[in-house]
Amino acid sequence: MRYAPVCLITTLLAVMPAQAQDRDFSKVEVKAIPVAGSVHMLTGAGGNIGASAGPDGILIVDDQFAPLADRIKQALAGINPGKLKFILNTHYHGDHTGANPAFGKDATIIAQQNVRTRLMTPQTLFGEVRPALPAEAWPVITFDQSVSVHFNGEEVRVVHFPSGHTDGDSVVFFNGSNVVHMGDLFFNGMFPFIDSDHGGDVKGYIADVDAIAKQLPPGAKIIPGHGPLAGAAELAAFQRMLHETSRIVGERIKAGKSVDECKKLGLPDEWKSWSTDFISTEKWVETLHKGLSATVQ
Numbered sequence: 001m002r003y004a005p006v007c008l009i010t011t012l013l014a015v016m017p018a019q020a021q022d023r024d025f026s027k028v029e030v031k032a033i034p035v036a037g038s039v040h041m042l043t044g045a046g047g048n049i050g051a052s053a054g055p056d057g058i059l060i061v062d063d064q065f066a067p068l069a070d071r072i073k074q075a076l077a078g079i080n081p082g083k084l085k086f087i088l089n090t091h092y093h094g095d096h097t098g099a100n101p102a103f104g105k106d107a108t109i110i111a112q113q114n115v116r117t118r119l120m121t122p123q124t125l126f127g128e129v130r131p132a133l134p135a136e137a138w139p140v141i142t143f144d145q146s147v148s149v150h151f152n153g154e155e156v157r158v159v160h161f162p163s164g165h166t167d168g169d170s171v172v173f174f175n176g177s178n179v180v181h182m183g184d185l186f187f188n189g190m191f192p193f194i195d196s197d198h199g200g201d202v203k204g205y206i207a208d209v210d211a212i213a214k215q216l217p218p219g220a221k222i223i224p225g226h227g228p229l230a231g232a233a234e235l236a237a238f239q240r241m242l243h244e245t246s247r248i249v250g251e252r253i254k255a256g257k258s259v260d261e262c263k264k265l266g267l268p269d270e271w272k273s274w275s276t277d278f279i280s281t282e283k284w285v286e287t288l289h290k291g292l293s294a295t296v297q
């Protein structure tokens, strides 16, 4: 396993929504891979980017961190010489909206209305105050439930799912290309982060994932917020992890176990590989205990 340490660092960098200024982005490479139809996926640091490229130009879903803006531009130019016209933000976190200030001057940013509210005001996350973004980084088109962008010959449908990872999550359905970008309602192969201080909720998260799985078109490719490109099988594995681990912790809550006792008991080995430095097994058990305690009798 000589590559293990590098993988670990890469995973960590890919997932941690830390402040951009605290991090060294000098070695991050932004790479594009074709997904299906007109859609590509870009990886670098932070949330995966979805890109529609074609005769109308370019539309992207999320934009990682500000220091990567030029590298994102270059990767997009390698796919298509067209102009970047639209940016869809799946939620407010800085590893998905960091390059909004760089792109927002020329392209139109679209997001659920709670995303705009959060980007306009300072947010405290992991005990740190994240300042408001400048005005050019704010979504100029907002919606409550859903909106469609008709672009590159297909309907790009942006649908809000409530109280999941945050209070402003959207999933993007590229109806012609048969690709779905799930934002952080999908951490492929990893325990997810649920931002309960900003409208996220364990039960809501699981309900959202179940609802998306139910309406997933046959054969669709899925771009997760974090982790490798996926399909229905990987989403089903994520769903099973959510249901199994919440069932286990829920039963322990019913049996009167405290959060510390639950953390000590851990989870079956089957879920060991889902633990990361960002959301470890302990952290995930803590999230479940906190989220389920209010409703488990």
Ligand SMILES: [Zn+2]
Pocket (backbone or CB within 6 Å): 017, 091, 093, 165, 184
């Ligand atoms: Zn997030």
